[in-house]
Amino acid sequence: MDTLHACPPTPTRPTPPPDASPDDLAAAPGPTAAATPAVDVPALAALLDGRYADVRRLVREGLVEHAGVLEEAETLPYPEYRERVKDIVVGLASTGQTGMGFPEEYGGGADLGASIAAFETLGFGDLSVLVKVGVQFGLFGGAILQLGTRRHHDAYLERLVRGELLGCFAMTETGHGSNVQALGTTATYDPETQEFVVDTGSPEATKDYIGNAARHAELAVVFAQLVVSGEQHGVHAFVVPLREGGRVLPGITIEDDGLKMGLNGVDNGRIRFDGVRVPRTALLNEFADVTEDGRYVSEIENPNRRFFTMLGTLVQGRVCVGAAGLSAAKVALTIAVEYGLRRRQFDAGRGEEAGTEELLLDYGLHQRRLLPLLAETYALHFAQEVLTEQLHDVFSGVTTDEASRRRLESRAAGTKALATWHATRTIQECREACGGAGYLSVNRFAALKADTDVFTTFEGDNHVLLQLVAKGLLTDYASDFEDLDQLGMVRFVAGMAVETVLERTAAHKLLERIRDVLGGDDWDQDAGLFDPEYHLAMFRFREEHTLGGVARRLKRGVDDGLAPGEVFSRVQDHVISAARAHVDRLVLEAFVDKVASLPEGDLRDALNVLCDLYALSTIEADRAWFMEHGRLSSQRSKAISREVGELCRRVRPVAGELVRAFGVPREVLRAPGLLSWGDD
């Protein structure tokens, strides 16, 4: 399903007259102070679990079974914790829940969507287990599956899926993370022996931060510059044995990365190769090969395009990381909201009962701190669901065109960035909202913070990912442009008229629709604040306008004679803003679509309120931009802030139900004494 250009039918909502209330928070209840619809937790939970409810149930059972690892993460010395995590991962493999994405002939479940759902659910538990699963089955297994051919599949997949063959994904180097094309490790073909010789060379080319490397990996998929007959062919992937019977093989040096901020159940390490020889067949040859007689062959002629095609296999990892970040945010919100429903502080002053202290969640500020984050978590959940469907369709061959694949990559990159930043922010706010209690390890925030922190920079640094998104937007994913890096983007735009660039973008088509639906150019001043078409129009306008701004700035910079690097450096923050605006719009569309798809009733009404809160609080957060660009008067801007407060008050009565529907098992929440459930 392509929702990029989809126009969802809009649900009917009560629309209050704009600026109905005066410039004052304490005004008498206006027409927006409608009753909050009731929330049926099982029904909402079923909606969130979606088509993979069975898979999620299986994973939840496993989480409960191994819940003790959350405490062991603190009590065991880290070498033992690593072994414990490995054992759990191998145990999970035997239940089938980690192999959902592999072909049935190798013991897999042949359902990529199910595999993402399983991984997402695993994100409620210990995140070292999650990341170890991701390294083994997502990165290592994914590389063998997608970059390799039948000979590699036959050789490795069955044992890999069973967790008997552990491996690692050796891409990042000490000197190069995001700029994978510049990796320094080389794999030189020796036609004499029909082998590749893998060499690290300079210390900067040491493979670094590689999960599973320090202790457990038997094999590595190594990314290295392929050299054949003295000619460089760019980065390719090779299967290189690291250990045999637990011993590191000759020519290979492995160093432990040591303690990290979090995820200490994963054994990250550094690997150096010194003249390590692997057979010609070790090249994962789905997209390129070296023949026996030493010729380089590939069906993809353009080397850059070949490179990005290989990198496209990372898309699955990014979808997974975003989903896991979201799960961690759900755990944090569950604890903080429940705590806010139990903990009292200061005199309530609400009438007769003097001395009764107020529940934290009855404070306006506390609502403001937590409830927009809750709304955004729902929004991202539904956006993640759409993304997973698209991933499933592209990788199962349901959708086959190149543009869909590019859009998927872009969407995965952008959603990963927003979801992981959201997780960092949410976990921090939830921790602070639990005060000193939030600081104790037993209440989970310590591990949540430490473990998820790296999500914003691994599997692609968030800023670099958003640059990818912007690049795709500027070119409408045109195939003749996909191989350009950031400087190529500058040169490309410089070569054409700004209008041409804009007309080619996906965003451009959106704005036409706004005028059709809401009419004229004054739509922003007249539309109701609770009209989803208004929200979408605002998000779309911002997307098109920021993207146009990037194109104009790039062009003007080049016209003014600045070097491309200088131009890019100066426009970079606009590039990031444009990409964010784009992903925000996709997220809102997903939420609006979901609400519209529901039958009329309380559940739909409640999600409607939450969707309004997401939309208006997002507009509020960027209201300066909207005012700067003539799409928000100062009066209307203030009205939006008031309505966000009002929506928080409406969500407040169902906040407990909204977090319970996430379905985080009680056993993994820990937090004795913090929750309003009476079990401690």
Added chain:
Amino acid sequence: MDTLHACPPTPTRPTPPPDASPDDLAAAPGPTAAATPAVDVPALAALLDGRYADVRRLVREGLVEHAGVLEEAETLPYPEYRERVKDIVVGLASTGQTGMGFPEEYGGGADLGASIAAFETLGFGDLSVLVKVGVQFGLFGGAILQLGTRRHHDAYLERLVRGELLGCFAMTETGHGSNVQALGTTATYDPETQEFVVDTGSPEATKDYIGNAARHAELAVVFAQLVVSGEQHGVHAFVVPLREGGRVLPGITIEDDGLKMGLNGVDNGRIRFDGVRVPRTALLNEFADVTEDGRYVSEIENPNRRFFTMLGTLVQGRVCVGAAGLSAAKVALTIAVEYGLRRRQFDAGRGEEAGTEELLLDYGLHQRRLLPLLAETYALHFAQEVLTEQLHDVFSGVTTDEASRRRLESRAAGTKALATWHATRTIQECREACGGAGYLSVNRFAALKADTDVFTTFEGDNHVLLQLVAKGLLTDYASDFEDLDQLGMVRFVAGMAVETVLERTAAHKLLERIRDVLGGDDWDQDAGLFDPEYHLAMFRFREEHTLGGVARRLKRGVDDGLAPGEVFSRVQDHVISAARAHVDRLVLEAFVDKVASLPEGDLRDALNVLCDLYALSTIEADRAWFMEHGRLSSQRSKAISREVGELCRRVRPVAGELVRAFGVPREVLRAPGLLSWGDD
């Protein structure tokens, strides 16, 4: 010195015409693209170290000597790490650096300012050591010194200062953190035996999160509700022995709080008292006493006022926590900026040298991420310096009036909130700016994040502290109002005309001056963007206007018949905004004052640029508010964003010097491989 109403002389700066450049980043260099002044690191370091340079040198030597504890924090099991930290703290005590704030007759340095400077510098190192010092000498020692009288001083101070008598500060309870007045522990006077009987009662009244309690404290200062002859007299402090020869005494139960997110070298614990008897003289009786015949006496008649006077002794702890947070931010910035000056990524595309990768700090976005935080760190440093001077003057008796003391308390509360949030944000951004490397424990961010996280909620939750600030502002620190809590604030405002409230506020007097200096009501449209008077005018306008908004909203809420609690809940986010605006203004004034006090030359010019960056990036962050309130046109708002980018480019060439001047010893930075200094 009272800088609250001070009007600093303004330095002359080149003022570009407003909106000189078109709506485009890549415009030809405008008049703002002036050369960046050189920075002499030793001169700037001397300026930052200020009058306590000798003390800071002593502390730095100790940090270098004990730098190994940073690694031991990771490698030792936490019970051993706690012992190690204790040993270091006792060792530091012998050098005199932890006792600067105590009278000379007890072995102290009799210089409170020096004591803050020492503590601040200690914040570069292991933060468990810092917090243990704070607990022992600041909280426990401070309570004995300030709430006790000579009998307590003579009994405890000398051994306490030498680190021979360790104690804890038992205020917070499981059920009550911020709302100290509602504590549940009781101390009932028994006239028969002339003893107090201390009881915990309900589990909610268990003392919790108490540093030094789990292992090392021999004594506790316990805050409890004093009951004499059946009458409650509110919270008072008592000296209660916890252990003798390492054994917990009868009637006392101590539980370990266990592992925490960070600061695991500090032994936090829970304490319960069951009929524990202490002599009548155990009451710390500086402000109130119980006579032998069982009469309660106090020179402060109003119980609320008495309570707040006792709590006023916390001010020193808050000044210290803010300072320490700032030091942690300096460590993070030092590492991230140095890394940005060493690490290259992606083709630079700046002319001839193809293949040369760009330094991270030459990317516009990277500058945008780090340099405004660097500018804010400088601003907060100078604000902290002013605060320390005021603290010193009030506590040394140089300033004796009640209003100055109230202002100090307010300023300490507000600066603590802003400085600790700044630390959390800065450390996070710096970690992300170092990518995967930032995630390794060896590079310090792990400990910095985990250890400082609780700063935002301990020694007063930041939001609660900002509410205190706002309360003080609304009443201009009037003594007849100081004892009102949040609901009292609502009722107070409700009882008078809004104009009366406004005229009484400190902020009101500020706005008059804006008009005098910049003329008329159009000052915001005409003033140069680099005129410090313009910056101050904007900050002051925001302060007065937000405060007025709070008063109006409170009044209207009550007039509309809402319960005081409901009114407060709805206005709470405005209360927080008003307090923030106030503290921002104090911070800017401190920075502008400092720049103005310097002799003309490169150093002053460089700090001028940094001060502009702080001021404009702060305005930029809240530009929506300024537009909403008619003080910024959309054009001028965009111009400010452009100038922030331009100022970042001007700061970039001296960024290394600016962080080196913080004087963080190389040994405590760790981070082998991340720094641009050639020592790894």
